[in-house]
Amino acid sequence: MQHQGGSSNLEVINEKVAYENPLLSLRIFQTMRDLEGFTNWHYHKQLELLLILEGNLDVYVDEESFHLTTGDVMLIGASELHRDRSHNIIDYIVLQFDLEPFFDQSTIPYMRYFSETQMPLSKANYIFEENSAVKQQAASYIKQLLDEATHKETGYELAVSVLIKQILLLLLRHDSRNVLIEQDNFDRIRLKPVLDFIESHLMDRIQVEEVCKIANMSYYYFVKYFKKTIGLSFTEYVNYRKIKWAERILLTKDLSISEVGERIGMPNMAHFYKMFKKYNDCSPKQYQRKMLLWNRQ
Incomplete structure (x- = not known):
């Protein structure tokens, strides 16, 4: 994989990625192109990984360009502007996924490493360029992902x-330049009582002032510290966890939408709908229908 500077001012497309299984915020497919030419500049909220099975592909990310050949793996961050150019026949795998669903209460502090708070995620591609064993292992995982998503055997999720x-x-583990990692375990350990408190009080209206006491921090310091450590503001994190709980209730309990809102401490229906749509691109009722349709297939 070689890369250099390069950019262009063309029409930009906000790509909406459709998921086959609504329970998995992921799309993976193998595709072949036999025409030479550029795709349009585009971006999407999902992370993207490319694995070149055969051929050559030039990928342009903002001001940089990467030349990929057979066996290369490339990472493109959420909302990073990119396009590519194929040369003759190319066979490759595209993996796109949302970060949030793959992190739970215990691992969510790691999510910020992939949320590009400091620099574009594409800067981490040096890991694949400089370590062929890591590149081969990533390629193996991507192939296994395609196999699992294609055959859908029991437990494939x-x-x-x-x-x-x-x-x-x-x-x-292989970020030797610390492009992703720039904090130690102390921050996560210090916030554990706060995260535990949030999980056990999701049905309540959680006040920041109350949590500041648990963390033994001033309001101003806590708000900054939480955002720095988790990658989300305190309010964003609480809403995110509430909506994740709402998803579980919608799939496992026979409750009305308003009862679900009450259960998760969001009795204001307009607010509940707004937050649910933010994380799922659909209303709670649409989410329920999508799940029922998927389970019948």
Whole structure:
């Protein structure tokens, strides 16, 4: 993989990625192109990994360009502007996924490493360029992901989740330049009582002032510290966890939408709908219908 500077001012497309299984915020497919030419500049909220099975592909990310050949793996961050150019026949795998669903209460502090708070995620591609063993391992995980998503054997959702986490762990463990990692375990340990409190009080209206006492921090310091450590503001994190709980209730309990809102401490229906749509691109009722349709297939 070689890269250099380069950019262009053309029409930009906000790509909406459709998921086959609504329970898995992921799309993976193998595709072949036999025409030479550029795609349009585009971006999407999902992370993207490319694996070149055969051929050559030039990928342009903002001001940089990467030349990929057979066996190369490339990472493109959420909302990073990119386009590519194929040369004759190319066979490759595209993996796109949302970060949030693959992190739970215990691992969510690691999500910020992949949320590009400091620099574009594409800067981490040096890991694949400089370590062929890591590149080969990532390629193996991507192929396994495609196989699991294609054949859908019992428990494939578990396998997919594990493989995504393996790829993220691979990047974290081999980030010798600390492009992703720039904090120690102390921050996560210090916030554990706060995260535990949030999980056990999701049905309540959680006040920041109350949590500041648990963390033994002033309001101003806590708000900054939480955002720095988790990668989300305190309010964003609480809303995110509430919506994740709402998803579980919608799939497992026979409750009305308003009862679900009450259960998760969001009795204001307009607010509940707004937050739910933010994380799922659909209303709670639409989410329920999508799940029922998927389970019948």
